[in-house]
Amino acid sequence: MYDERFSGLRRRGFLTATTGAAALALVGCGGTENTADQSGGDGTPRRGGRLRAAFAGGGASETLDPHLANLFADVARAKALFDKLADYGADLSAQPRLATKWEPNKALDRWQVTLREATFHDGKPVTAKDVLYSYRRIADPEKAFRAKASLEPIDLDASRATGERSIEFVLKRPTAEFPNVLAAFGAYIVPENAGENASDFDQKPIGSGPFRFVSFSPGRSAVFRRHDAYWEGAPHLDELEFVVANEESARVNALLGGQVEYAHELNPTTARAHEGKGQIEIVRLRGSAMQAFCMKTDRAPFDDKRVREAFFLIADRQELVDGALSGAGVVGNDLFGKGYEYYAADLPQREQDLDRAKALLKQAGAEKLKVTLDTSAVAAGFTEAAGIFRDQAAKAGVTIDVRMGSKDSYWADILDGGTLACYRSGAMPIEAHISQRLLTDSTTNATHWKHKDFDALYQQAQSTRDKTERAAVYERMQRRLYAEGGFLIWGFADWILGTARKVKGVETKAPANTLDWARFDKVWLA
Known part of the structure; x- marks a missing residue:
């Protein structure tokens, strides 16, 4: 699976449940009554209780190995048990987590990272050795860990611990956006030597996250308990249970029937049917998914930039948002990352102009x-x-x-085949979008945008220490993509969740796959 989608959208798992009763059968342990006064009428967090969260799962092959996290359910479980050095904020900028700070040298090819005082669930401190072990495990060429490509800029043979809680990362080239590497999808920190035994993660996983392991039944449920010594403060909940319900109808019916308190990934029709009705709460995570058409820029007819511009002008973006997304989103402007750090927001919003489109097509024959x-x-x-x-x-x-096309092979098929395709992407920094999809050697370059001068601008940005100057380089790159790129980005879709009315503290401004998405240590039951 590669990165132009949300984690988890390639396969939806093997188990299905189509009614509330079926969803309940998957829950395993039943919910517990709240163990503290949880009226919560004044908005003050209350401690206690078990929250049950329904996600689509991956069947009997599911694992709690955080370096193999691939589906949404995998990631939500991983972030409950484990931590990363950094994670993405709502604007996709890197925010400190296990790392308290990071400092580069003048050449931007060596970074000193300082760890906070944090402990694993067994009471042992998180150290530089654990970090280096985790990154070297992820980078193992014999493994297929998701974060491997993201860690590629690091020379792990040369990197070293400079103290119990300090690390010098040596890079293969200047990398101004190195904090994005620390926040990379799947770059979780595990104890040194974890994973050497097959049972380490699925029978006794030890992390430094807000919840501790209790039980795990692949394809059915996982139960975690509050980690009282969590470095950011103990969660409000006593326990957290992840329940597998692959069909959206099963998740919704379980929520309506009181078998779960949180349902992930609802469709716009469901949201409209229940929003404002009082039975459940609908949460919309704005701008979570880029929606686009992908044009191959290296073959006819889209090797002519006039044809690409004509297609930009053919699109009625609001009609696409209203029709394809049922209005659950906002229009795009042919650039990735609306609202994210470095986004070129000053470019004029492109509107449909059929006369101009026809003229360009005529010029192009x-x-x-x-x-x-x-x-x-x-x-x-x-x-x-x-x-x-x-x-x-x-x-x-x-x-x-x-x-x-086939659901099973679609993403692989459109990477190199065809000329025009439907496309979407989850949240990632604009820098990561460029490096993974728009450079000559990018492995997921679906538009086949290959320009050495564009590559040089990216390297210039990565070699630029001053953030304002770096932002100016990213703007130049985006202006060029806006004028002649291969992504016709027509919208940004909401990501929709459902919760019981008693669930409080769910972040509403965090796109999927960012720090505060599916973050249950800040949630409580009122």
Whole structure:
């Protein structure tokens, strides 16, 4: 699975539950009554109780190994048990976690990282040796750990502990955005030598996160208990249980029936049906998913930048948001990361202009252009977006043939195949989006955008110590993508959650896959 999607959207698991009763059967241990006064009427957090959270799962192959976290359920469990050195804030900037600070040398190729005083669940301190062990485990060439590519800038053979809680990371090249590496998806810190035995993670995982392990039944449930010595303060909840319910209807019915208090990944239709009705609360995480069409810039007809610009102008973005996302989102402007750090917000919002689109197509000799648009039911809204854009293109004299692809192989198929495809992405820093998708040697460069001068700008940004100057370089890069890039980014979708009314403290401004998404140590039961 590669990174143009949210973690977990390639496969939805093998177990299914389609009714509230079926969802309840998956819960395992029943919920406990609150152990403290939890009226919570004044908004003050109350301590006690068990929260049950329903996620789509991965069947019997599920694991608590944080370096193998792939699905949303995996990540939510991992962040309850483990910590990273840093994590992404709501604007996708790196925020300190186990690391209290990071300082580069003048060349930006050596970074000194200082750890906070934190302990693992067994009482042992988190040390520099644990960090280096964790990163070397992730980088093992014999393994397929998700964070391996993100750690590539680090020369782990040369990096060393300079004290019990200090590390000098030696990098292969200047990297101004090195904190993004520390916050990388899946870069969790585990105790030295953890994972050497097959049972280490699924039978007795030890982390430094806010909850401690109690039990785990792959494909069914996991139960964790409050870690009272957590460095950021003990969670309000006594216990947290993750329940597997693969179908959205199962999660919703379990929530409505009181078998769970938190349901992850709801669709806009469900949200509209229940929002403001009082039975459950609907939480919308704004701007969580980029929605786009991906044009291959190295082959006809999209090797002509005039054709790409024409397609930018064909799109009626509001119609796409309203139709494909049922209004649960905002329009895009052909740039990734709306609202994120470094986003070029000053560029004018692109509007549909069919006359200009027709003129550009005529200049390019493509007045009666016919093109195939690949789509799939692999992601919500894809097939709807394809149909809407097909109709919009017809108004500019373009004939689009919509081709349905396999859910199992869609992402691999569109990486190098076809010319035009539906595409989406979860939250990541703009720097990571550029490095993973838009450089000549990027492994997930689905638009085949390959320009040495663009690569040079990225290296310039990474070599620029001053943040204001670095932001100016990123803006130059985005202006070029806005003018002639291969991503027609038409919208940013909300990520939708449902909770019982008694659940308080759920962060509403954190895109999926950021620090405060699925963060249950700050949640309480009122």
